[in-house]
Amino acid sequence: MKIVVIGGNGLIGSNIVSRLRLNGHQTVAASPRTGVNTVTGQGLAEALAGAQVVVDVSNAPSFEDRAVLEFFETSSRNLQAAEAAAGVEHHVALSVVGLERLPDSGYFRAKLAQETLIKASKIPYTLLRATQFFEFVEAITNSGVDGNGFRLSPALIQPIASDDVCAVLADLAVGTPVNGTVEVGGPDRFPLDELARKFLASRGDKREVIADIRAGYFGAKLDDRSLVTDADARIGPTRFQNWLSRASAATS
Template sequence: MRIVVIGGSGLIGTNVVNRLRQKGHAVVAASPKSGVNAVTGEGLAAAFAGTTVVVDVANAPSFEDKAVLDFFQASARNLGAAEAEAGVRHHLALSVVGADRLPRSGYLRAKLAQETLIKASGIPYSILRATQFFEFIGRIAEAGAQDGVIRLSPALLQPIAADDVAAALADLAVGPPLNGTVEIAGPDASPLDTLARKVLCAQGDKREVIADIHARYFGTELDDRSLTPGADPRLGPTRFEDWLSRAAAQ
């Protein structure tokens, strides 16, 4: 099967590409560096020729409200048009758990707009909504840094290892389109401030982490339901403590 992975050089994309190649599929790792740009449309027609499945895991270079919305809307429209022209039979996209619950977040509004365009494209599709990656907890903590301390919401997250997300995407890519959305999360829920303390401690960072219910996450306040999955999500097998131990050892 010929599969094109948009964003194939990133954290998730590289992993997905490797997994699919190991299964014997012909996989194209597409990105602007390889001459394929979903935002401008450059290279899409050539990349999609003879392609059965397109996996979109590309992320916006800027999270500023207008920039991120423009990125996801342009890429979704261009991908849908090029897929229709090439006869692609399955579009698989990575999105975010809670994208429909936090309209004050510019990033999540953009992801929801992307989902809407995918559903309206006429291409059979699957959308995988994932919770936050373990690998991003440190960056989330840094975003809450101010005056030598870090203020973060104590709302529950149920984060997941990026490797587990990539495994789920690789499985979905070779299956039939869902024409629907599925969620995936890690096995355990924990307050965001607690997760951040553990990551910072493992890194030897002694800054104080303060639980603040008004601390904003990408522009919005959180509660325990904001970013946790609904009923019966897929669960990745990797536990946060095990991932953190391996990361610290490395």
């Protein structure tokens, strides 16, 4: 089976490419680095020729509201046209849990627009919505910098190891299209401020984290449902504390 991974040289994409190749699939890592650009359309037809499956894990270079919306809309339309011409049988895309619950986030609005285009296409599809990656906890923590400390919401968050997300994506890519949405999240839920304290402690960082229900999440207001999965979601096996221990060992 030929599978094209859009965004195939990034954190998620390179992992999926490796998994699929180990399982014997002809897998193409498509990205601007390899001459494939979904915004301009460059290299798309050549990359998708003979492909049965496309896995889209690409991300916008800018998260500014208008730029991120334009990226996902333009990229999706170009990709759908190329897939239709190539006879692609299954489109798999990575999305984010809770898109409808955070309308104040420009990024979430853009991802929701991407999902809408995928659903409207005639190409069979599977959407995987994942919670926030462990690898992004540092950036999430830093988004709450307030003077010499941090001010973060105590709303629940259910982070997941990116490797666990990749395992699910690789599985979905070789399966039958569900023409719907699958959710995946980590095994534990934490108040966001508590998660930040765990992360900072692993770095020996003693700066204070203040819980503030008014604190935003990249411009959006949170509650305990915003960033967690529904009851029927798949659950990744890796716990945050175990991931932290391995990450700390790798950098020591």
